[in-house]
Amino acid sequence: MSVCANVKPEERVQMMTKTEQFSKLLCEPENCKEVEQMQKTVEMSEMINEMNRDEFKSVFTKELFDKIYQMIEEKTLSWRNAILLLKHIGYWKTMKNVNADGFNRSLLYERFEEMIIKEEEKKEEKNERLLVDLCECYLLLKEYPSLEFILIFVPFLLKAALKKEENEETQKEVEIALLALSNINEYSKMKQELYLNVIKEIIQYQQKHRNLTKLAYQSAWRFLIYRLSNDESLEEVLVNELHLAREAARELEELTRNMDWNRKKEEEMSKEEAKEKLLLIRWLVTADDYLSYCQLWNEEFVELIGSVAQIFKAAKNNSSAICNWSISFLRVAAESRVVKVDDLLKGKAIDVVFEELYQPALEDRNVCNCLDTVLAITGRLEEKTDNEMEEVKRKEISRKVFEKMEEEGYEDTTTSFYETIDFLNNEYYYVLSLNVSDYFVNI
Template sequence: MHDYYFRNSSLNKRIEKMIIEEEKKKEERNEKLLTDLCECHLLLSYEISSELLSICMSCLLKVALKKEENEVTQKEVEIALLALGNIEFYEVPKELYLNELKEIIEHQQKHRNLTSLAYQSAWQFFIYRFYANGFLEDTIANELHFGREAARELEDLIKCVDSKRNTKENGGKEAKEVLLMWRWLYAIYDYLPMCELWNEELVGLLGSIVKLFRAAKDNYPDFRDDCLITFGRTAENTAVEIGAFLKSGAIGLFLEEVKQSTLEDEIMWNCLNFFLNISKRLKEKEEDEKKEEERKDKKRKIFERMEEEGFEDIVESLCDEISIQNEKYYNSFSLNISDYFVSG
């Protein structure tokens, strides 16, 4: 987490000055000191100048490209990538990182030489860049296969979260796994609502989020809300086929949760928002005859499932409370029951 106040501190100014001075030494520079300074700056600073960005990127990528498989090198690489993954939502010239980061991720996919945190951090850097500049999408989706890799990492972490374990008794191992799940989920949250190159791997990723929700909701209720918010935002993305929500199990998950929730729960708002988005999109007729038939088929399947779960009765019973709650939430939800359905 960046410290907003650190950027104006005398310590930060001292670190910046030391980085520039050490970089100017060229052949005489202390590479270990420069690396440590760059890592401190990226991990603690709220902002970074273009001059320091160039120095830090060059220095830390040199460390991150090390491929020796020993514990010391793994830790060096992990910290370097963690620092790079901390550079948030602003543009970084692609010539400073693109080839190197691709090489790091591709090598990991073949040899599995990175720690889990290091691998996630490398992806985090790419996702932040995509958020700032969408030109990376083909690289992320089709060359490096984010959907496949994020799903695999997420499902490995899900297996490790045992509801009966005590984190104090196992040396905090579960806490590290939970932290990694948060990091992957936040990266997914930033990526899915904006991606346009939708593919089958991303459908699989939606299925993994459903699994995460089911595995963690009893012991990590915050995961529940974040998973549903991610689905809700993704449903607004017109590049995402509605069939992906059916195939991944997301539709069924939302219907199950609606039956168990009350309006006071934030989860109910997330569920209604999801169905509003699905409904709006499925009511838009397609000009292409084949796509129009597919749209009608999806509408039928989803509506039949809604009927089975008693969705209409649930929403109707909430009408008065929705009106009351809208006063608090600035009329964010429709009072027209038909807006929540895909049968029209």
Template structure:
């Protein structure tokens, strides 16, 4: 249950209020207090079950679970059984929320060892490797130092880009349209979605944008293009990432233009096949772009760049008839706000780059 709960991103709220949750907590406490006589395998499995099923845990339990699961994840055996144990431990760790402040001394060296060993020996499953990075990304929210280590020392962006491109080759993009094909590539698809969901946290926290980060956007654009006809969920995840990047002032809009993100979304926006959800995401994305382009810059060079970028985007949109399209969609903005509990602007000028 816990494995499926985490892998399928299902929130099972019933566990929060169950006597089973209290029983797990008591068993973990009892086993941890045994010290030398404790059953390490039992304690590991109890911690895994608790974190995989639980949406929140006490700081006291987190301080017990993290060292225990890291010890299990440090196994170097490459047989199938050991890989499964490591995968479960890392998957459970990836379920810990960002509001827990865990001292880096309790996990950083171990996680670096796990990831760097995998990069040399490839001993982890795809899910285990993604989970290891997710654990670090989640905890990086509590300290800028952690984020710098992940990006600079551990080359998160390069590894994430490589993994995304390799996983894209394993996904059956026509699975949704060919319902008879079941099971094949399903796990890789779910891991793929976990990477995309994790990128959102990265784009929110990233405060130093570089060429490598732009390369990651380019990879996401390619995923967007191959998924748009067959996998709406992944397609929407990609647009959400473009939105998150556009909201982050550290991300230069020029990066979104050169990576092809703006062109890709605009091209899809013009297609008649777009559904209400996609229309909502596209409108929101262009609202963000328009707002960013209207921001005044104190620095003269930055202001000149903004005006040039604004000119390029305006010319492209004018050429493709964007103003007519957004005017047509403007009629349903109020409806979309009510349906998706959003606050899209009701002023059409907020979507027009030339305003």
């Protein structure tokens, strides 16, 4: 007799893997009417929300996308419901930052490319709604989309993102269009004429009227920052015209206020809190990229650095992912020549780094980032210059930094980590043991 023979139906469903549960739900619409199909699609969407990254990768394989393709071709799944489901899969693939290439290798991917080319080549009466749907699904699901298709997608998606109505349905449409655009990576080169005026209009209108969702606004910035990697002339627009550092700081501070930092288990988060956590991480990643690409200084850097420093302190006992991205940003800021050491001092980044190193229990990844940050700051403070005014300023900042260290007792911490820092200076960073803290001398 089967082990599951005496198991109740609802218990049997719980015993299934996520892959089995999703496959079972996917097959159910075959004999359903359109409205029932819609309901099943909603159920599948809810299941996707609850998957972790490993579960997501195990479910959304080439075979599953081939199954969706087959159901569409056999008309057992309507295009309307297929698009709805695929957008939801792509939404969470993007939000959870999952690398999964099942769609890339599927028959569905080939079908999408055929449809996009056919629709785009029409001389007149293009079905723009269909094209936008296809473009969004393609960009949300495809790993490394080709430039040929990107140049087709951008004008249609920017046009969709220009809608300014504040009703919920329009806001969601704009959000998905901008989220899809944010998936166009930094390796994809495109001329400013294709996107700059429209994306500036979207960002500036949001700054004045606040008509976008938080995710839509973040996605607009992410799309623009990726363009900076291949086009330095965008720096003036980003830094002094659109004020990215100021806007990122404001968004991060608002997200930080909305988080319940006393919650110890992430499983206890509501769906809305979980989304806000993912959004906060997306902003931290975007800010990290910004400093990596940008070479133009702005006094608003202090505000952004201060916001991230506060996030790190708030998240220390709550979210390792947020902590990791926060300290990574502070390391990039310390290493970046566009950020001044005085900015790090004013933004409390130096305080945060030494406070973390002073802890009795340390997480290896954070320790390595903190040590790299210390090395970057001390190295820059030791760099002398022939410019007399700059040299006076360097010495003054050095004095402030080391006085602060002395006041807080952090000079002892630096001494205790001397051998580890020397180890790093000799470029042995990548052969540290798994337990980096073993190299430290306890105070």
